[in-house]
Amino acid sequence: MTxxxxxxxxxxxxxxxxxxxxxxxxxxxxxxxxTGDMLRAxxxxxxxxxxxxxxxxxxxxxxxxxIVLGILKERMRQPDIRAGVILDGFPRTAAQAAxxxxxxxxxGQTVSAAIALEVDDEAxxxxxxxxxxxxxxxxxxxxxxxxxxxxxxxxxxxxxxFTRRADDNxxxxxxxLSAYHAQTAPLIAHYDDLGVLERVDAMxxxxxxxxxxxxxxxxxxx
Numbered sequence: 001m002t003x004x005x006x007x008x009x010x011x012x013x014x015x016x017x018x019x020x021x022x023x024x025x026x027x028x029x030x031x032x033x034x035t036g037d038m039l040r041a042x043x044x045x046x047x048x049x050x051x052x053x054x055x056x057x058x059x060x061x062x063x064x065x066x067i068v069l070g071i072l073k074e075r076m077r078q079p080d081i082r083a084g085v086i087l088d089g090f091p092r093t094a095a096q097a098a099x100x101x102x103x104x105x106x107x108g109q110t111v112s113a114a115i116a117l118e119v120d121d122e123a124x125x126x127x128x129x130x131x132x133x134x135x136x137x138x139x140x141x142x143x144x145x146x147x148x149x150x151x152x153x154x155x156x157x158x159x160x161x162f163t164r165r166a167d168d169n170x171x172x173x174x175x176x177l178s179a180y181h182a183q184t185a186p187l188i189a190h191y192d193d194l195g196v197l198e199r200v201d202a203m204x205x206x207x208x209x210x211x212x213x214x215x216x217x218x219x220x221x222x
Contacts, residue, residue: 005084011117012180014127029083042071114191117202128173135161
C-alpha cells in the first residue's frame with residue numbers, strides 16, 4: 001500500500017509558509033496539518049492524546065512534544081490524508097525532527113521532502129510588519145505586497161472584517177527571526193543529511209514561489 005507523502009515547509013516568519021501550504025492543498029489535495037488546529041480538535045474530540053493535552057493546559061502548563069506527537073499520530077491515521085500532508089508548525093527543533101522521524105518509521109514512512117523557503121531577513125521584517133488576515137476565512141494579505149482587489153473586501157470570501165496580530169511589528173519580527181535561526185534553521189542541516197531537503201528562492205512573487213513548490217511536490221509524489 002502506498003503511504004501518504006509527508007511534506008514539511010521550513011522558513012522564518014513571513015516567508016509565506018501558510019499561504020503556500022494553502023495553495024498546495026488546493027492544487028494537490030494535500031491536507032495541511034497545523035499543530036494548533038490538531039491540538040484543539042483532539043481536545044474537543046476527547047481522544048487519549050487530547051485528554052492528556054487538556055489536563056496539561058488546564059493546569060497552565062505547556063503541551064509536551066510527546067503529547068503533540070501523540071496527537072499527530074492519531075491524525076495521521078485518518079482516511080482523508082491519502083494524498084499526503086503538509087506539516088504546519090512542526091517540527092520546530094532538532095529534537096522534534098528526530099521524534100517525527102521515529103513516528104513515521106513506525107508506519108513505514110519517511111519525510112518525503114523538507115522544503116526550505118529561503119529569504120532575506122530584512123525583507124521578512126518588512127513582510128511581517130504589514131500583514132493582515134481575513135477574519136472570516138483566514139486568507140492572508142499585506143499592506144504593500146498582497147492587497148485586496150477591492151479595498152476592505154476579502155478576495156476569497158467577500159468578508160469585510162480583518163485582523164492583525166499584535167506581534168506583527170518590526171521589533172518583534174527581529175526577535176522571532178533570531179529565535180528561528182537559533183532553533184529551527186538547524187533542521188535544514190538535518191533534512192539535508194537525510195537527502196530530502198529542497199531549497200526554494202522565496203523572494204519572488206507568490207505565484208513564482210508556488211510554481212517552484214508545485215514542481216517539487218509533483219516530482220516527489222510521482
